[in-house]
Amino acid sequence: MDIVLTINGRPHHLSVEPRVVLLDALRDRIGLTGTKKGCDQGQCGACTVLIDGQRVLSCFVLAATVTGEITTIEGLAPEGGPLHPMQQAFIEQDALQCGYCTPGQILSAIACVHEGHAGSAEEVREYMSGNLCRCAAYPNIVQAVLQAAPQMDATAGPTSAETV
Amino acid sequence: MRPFALEMADTPAAATNYATQSAGTYLAGGTVLLDLMKLDVIEPQTLVDINALADTYGAIEADDDGITLGALVRMAEAERHPAIRRDYPVIRDALWQAASPQLRNMASLGGNVLQRTRCSYFRDVSWPECNKRAPGSGCAAIGGNNRRLAVLGVSDHCIASYPGDFANALVALGAEVGLRSADGSERRVPFEDLHRLPGDTPEMETNLVPGELITAFHVPAGPWTRRSLYRKVRDRTSYDFALASAVVALHLEDGVVAAARIGLGGVAATPWRAHEAEAALTGRPLDEAAAEHAAEAAFAGAVTHGGNDFKPELGRRTLVRALLEAAAMEVLP
Ligand SMILES: Cc1cc2nc3c(=O)[nH]c(=O)nc-3n(C[C@H](O)[C@H](O)[C@H](O)COP(=O)(O)OP(=O)(O)OC[C@H]3O[C@@H](n4cnc5c(N)ncnc54)[C@H](O)[C@@H]3O)c2cc1C
Ligand code: FES
Ligand code: FES
Numbered sequence: 001m002d003i004v005l006t007i008n009g010r011p012h013h014l015s016v017e018p019r020v021v022l023l024d025a026l027r028d029r030i031g032l033t034g035t036k037k038g039c040d041q042g043q044c045g046a047c048t049v050l051i052d053g054q055r056v057l058s059c060f061v062l063a064a065t066v067t068g069e070i071t072t073i074e075g076l077a078p079e080g081g082p083l084h085p086m087q088q089a090f091i092e093q094d095a096l097q098c099g100y101c102t103p104g105q106i107l108s109a110i111a112c113v114h115e116g117h118a119g120s121a122e123e124v125r126e127y128m129s130g131n132l133c134r135c136a137a138y139p140n141i142v143q144a145v146l147q148a149a150p151q152m153d154a155t156a157g158p159t160s161a162e163t164v
Numbered sequence: 165m166r167p168f169a170l171e172m173a174d175t176p177a178a179a180t181n182y183a184t185q186s187a188g189t190y191l192a193g194g195t196v197l198l199d200l201m202k203l204d205v206i207e208p209q210t211l212v213d214i215n216a217l218a219d220t221y222g223a224i225e226a227d228d229d230g231i232t233l234g235a236l237v238r239m240a241e242a243e244r245h246p247a248i249r250r251d252y253p254v255i256r257d258a259l260w261q262a263a264s265p266q267l268r269n270m271a272s273l274g275g276n277v278l279q280r281t282r283c284s285y286f287r288d289v290s291w292p293e294c295n296k297r298a299p300g301s302g303c304a305a306i307g308g309n310n311r312r313l314a315v316l317g318v319s320d321h322c323i324a325s326y327p328g329d330f331a332n333a334l335v336a337l338g339a340e341v342g343l344r345s346a347d348g349s350e351r352r353v354p355f356e357d358l359h360r361l362p363g364d365t366p367e368m369e370t371n372l373v374p375g376e377l378i379t380a381f382h383v384p385a386g387p388w389t390r391r392s393l394y395r396k397v398r399d400r401t402s403y404d405f406a407l408a409s410a411v412v413a414l415h416l417e418d419g420v421v422a423a424a425r426i427g428l429g430g431v432a433a434t435p436w437r438a439h440e441a442e443a444a445l446t447g448r449p450l451d452e453a454a455a456e457h458a459a460e461a462a463f464a465g466a467v468t469h470g471g472n473d474f475k476p477e478l479g480r481r482t483l484v485r486a487l488l489e490a491a492a493m494e495v496l497p
Contacts, residue, residue, distance in 0.1 A: 019166070019167055021198070041203075045266060048266055055269060057270065060193075060199070065172075112265070115265070117265075129264055
């Protein structure tokens, strides 16, 4: 099937079999390897990307069914420009060890803030529970999300900023 | 994943046509289907993408008679809906405590109720024995690792547990499910009749006719819906399937139970309504003794297999706690 994926604002034309998932299209076909494959089974969150601002698991999305705009970790900061506040917070809070889960954590965290679910450490833990970290950097990840949240404009989010 | 054909349905009629003429399998959020296809547990030849039908089946509508949830509403949308939060808190509880935020953005309510068991012998095709996956092959879970599996509604052929949360709220609240068949006719059936007990045909999980499309869930209003909650007990604090869970919705009059709606999750072969527990409570003041009596009734028929011997006790305690917490809820008139 001939498809067009809009990724980080740029169209990409490619021809895929129906069984190709977005994760593999990004990594193997387009060369955007920032998005990671952990379990390939919907359990770890390493493959999290945003589609029209909503966080989803790219290992469970057929590339040929995507119509919305995809944001990956490569699209968060302009080349040579300042990092996204969430990226900066992950660095400042030392919210990673090996870094494998980090792209998924950061995209999930951005959506978590936009959804209005970053009001407290407890809430962040619950709403970041879909992103596992094998190095168990969890306390620092929670701190990073709490640090970045007020720096992001919560009203610019894709989903209504209702809290629990 | 094995190769398959992909059809995009833009009308309900196109969807049911693909499903019947090309023996297609509906694709909504894909979080069950792609999971099991990657594991080679299922190998559909054709997937029919029904996500474009959200225009028709993607709304939530509430009125005095109840609330209707379209089959293509996403879990996350329903979880946020003001009428659900106010009038049906148990539905919201059952949704936000399920899966992860990413999965809830993707998963549709129709696909949710049709999720398949998480029994490892079903999911791992290297086990030859699984009556659900390979009818007649036996059940490796009986005598195997069955810690997470069911104790209610099981048979000698299958002890797989129904893993979902939301469906236990639907069954307890007496919901109906709207269906559209291939000839375009529509019917509504009690949600309680959607799933089948395993019996000696555990491979047949629902009473859906081939090609039938779930269109919506209709939850009736009742004086019990505001005093309702879902308690879920799991190995991890979050992002895990229930070991045991309880749906409770109560109509209390001066502390006496005028009506109770009770569902159980994580412990049964299908979404489970505990009619015996409801009957045991009705007309009694809701105190700890009454809650324990109801919980005994709910698990009177439990059958265990070693690894899951702990489940009736865990299930009873979960239900007792849910009943007492529901009784103590502050509820708007
Ligand atoms: C890691 C993980 C953790 C999870 N944890 C939980 C949990 O804690 N609690 C919980 O309740 N669930 C949990 N789930 C299950 C999750 O809720 C389901 O995967 C999801 O709800 C399925 O919805 P879907 O739209 O993605 O289904 P799909 O995969 O699209 O479809 C599922 C099935 O339903 C059929 N179908 C879909 N829509 C219709 C329709 N309208 N009419 C007829 N047939 C239809 C499909 O053909 C398919 O057979 C978890 C899943 C994963 C992967
Ligand atoms: S790779 Fe997608 S959730 Fe693990
Ligand atoms: S930093 Fe290693 S997995 Fe999270």
